[in-house]
Amino acid sequence: MFRILSPAVAIALVLGGLSVQAATAQAPGPVPQVDLNASLENDPGKAVTGDKLFNDPPPAEGGWKGLARLLEALTPGVDTEIPLTASQITDRISQMLDQGRNEEALQVIQKRTAQLEQQGGIGTDVQLMFLHGRALAALGRHDQAIDLYRQMTTLYPELPEPWNNLAAEYVKQGKLDMARDALSMSLAANPNYGTAKANLGQVQLMLAQESFRNAARLGVGSARSKAEQTAEVLKK
Template identity: 90%
Template structure:
């Protein structure tokens, strides 16, 4: 049984418009704050490839002519080099704006470029954004697979566990969502988003239990199920 309640997503300081750019998740608030992985540490070079098709700013005079001549030369890339954190920040903004297909395309390009560069390790933030993009596009099974992979590789991060729970709620798998949120809080007991989401899931489970009890003839359970549903709507 899929839960009836739906709330907007709370994405770590993002706007309401950003939240609505995601697929509506019944009852849960995925979080995207993996700021630690955004920092460019020593030895991390800026990326010089062209990922984003931004229109060039209009310029006049000799500068505008120079830009025009450069644009006519296929081998010339006039884009300013981007750091790893700037790239993931841009992708996150695209997802916030609902440009999900475009964001996924950039993520795939960036992943391929990192593989070609033979870099050591994984861009955790890029991997997380990949999960967000898949979820936003309704490719829930793939999003779950990716989040599960992240929980295996990085069990200390609470955010993948939290977003995995959001995917389970979409499928009505409330017990699995509760377990995932428990893992999120084990990784970070002070993770407020997971605490709030766990409360939502517990209310959903209570509503489900009351409904089952009502079907078995417990008269008082029906009103309690209705009261729980009202709380979930707030």
């Protein structure tokens, strides 16, 4: 049985309205998370046995063949005689994304999603959903990635990684207030999540730079140099 998490009550984002100039988002953006295993495995209330997230039986023969052929074409050496487990499939998708094979990974994700729907599964494969967001972001389909990550934060607000990746997408669109709020939610889910802490610091610097620029335009003499100093910090 693939990983199922019960839907939680949606947590509303506090959406900021600050519009930032394109130059603000030119600094290296927040680091997106690429794996959910840490949160899912370290949550004793949602512990699972077996290989990482999944310990399900082989998929039905009819649904497996189409996915197997696709995986075999994209990843030579896949043994199509023995169906892969759910975790092996998601591991292969993650490897494709790590290698920059984003379009191929998206094809497998879509095929796997269709396969699970054909099997009549109940619930959501959270790892597959997260990988789908990664693939969309890597392909530059940022609005779709944001929609998917927002859906994840509604279904699984206890997971910090979707909040973090949502923030990274907001920064790409110059929505720094919204990125800050998403990172705050990530840290509310896990106060010890180092990636979100570092990303929040970076977003706060970007917000400070914008404030200094605005102050400089209003005639505050020292604000321009502070904006420049902040920009130098962001470049490091």
